[in-house]
Amino acid sequence: MRRWTIALFLGLFALPAVVSAQPAAGGAASVQSDIERLRRELDEQRKTYDEKLKGLDEKIASLSRDSAAAPAKGVASGLKSAAHSLGAEVGVVGDFLARYDTRGGKADPGLLLQVREVEIDVSGQIDSYARGNLYIGFESEESGHTHVHVEEAYATFPELLWELQVRAGRFRADFGKVNTVHRHALPWVEYPLVNRRFFGDEGLRADGLAVSRMVTAPWDGHVELTYEIFRNDNETLFAGHHAQDVAQLIHLKNFFDLTPRSSLEIGLSAMTAPNNAHHGGQRTSVGGADLTFTWRPSDAGSHQKVTVQAEALMCRKDLDNEAVRHDAWGMFGGVEYQFAERWALGGRYDFSEDPDVAGNREHAGSLYLTFRQSAACFWRIGYQQSWRNFEDKGAKTNGVAWLQFNFAFGGHGGHSH
16 A cells, blocks of 8 residues: 555656646647556556455464464464574483493492483574573483483673683583583593592583683694683582682693694693682692694595593692691593594593592593494493502492493584683
């Protein structure tokens, strides 16, 4: 209708010009002919729009009938539309594990089958300044119970003043290389011994704030400096449920290419926090260094790669109100050879002291074979032999054999920050 009205006004405004442009002789007949032509065109436009309006009315009535007959379908469509408008991606990761422990005759159940963890990942753009990530884990315990927890939930502000990047919320601390990776995304079945002894089975994560900046180094490399402040509620290192203060962390990462086929990443980390209910009287301080070297053989195909990874940590912990100060350290070193597009073979050596008990030491050696069925699914078999100078679950030595099946679908991505 609006176009019909516009056309009418255009015709009325054009009419004087048409009249004035006609010659005097026969002018009236020519004007009358133009008016009739304009009327015919306007009638055709009105008829066309009337037909379109009628079709729209029928479509609206049909949608109303469908919504009344199938409300669930309408709700699902609304949710889908809302998710699409938010721009969020949702992914799911499942991690199945079959484990046999030689301590089965003493303390552990010998054979254990479990879906170790299911993780739901949601990520999307919050606005033009920030991006959000949420990881919810459904973790299965050996007893059969399922523990639900928020693995990570944070917002990232990637472009601030002075090229700073800020992350706020709950996240895995940038201490070393391994701690930033979720367990199901590791190149091994489990975290190394030193990470589990120092940070706990789930690693070091907390609620806090992180600020980082990436700069180009003069030696054709990249250097990233990160400062983090977060709650000192880690049960292994800090105050646990007595937390009333914060931990402070600094991490320096340097990445550069050695040759066209090799690269090196070196990281240095340090953090400190109170480990009791007071503010600084009894503290834990941890330092660490990590190294990752990657090399592709010159005469090999594009899928072949060698990765060497190592990390060392040292901890100083005040116990009994500073009356006792305990030092402990640990390390791991591993190598993985991807010898085909889908196959990789790796091994790792672990050593760790106990940060709470002086003199307790543990060693372990492990081998792994990984088959990547696709980009979203892999199988892994592995074996680890451990030796310790104290009893753990009734034994000083034990061997563990694993079969791991990991799958993902949806919009799941990587976990490394």
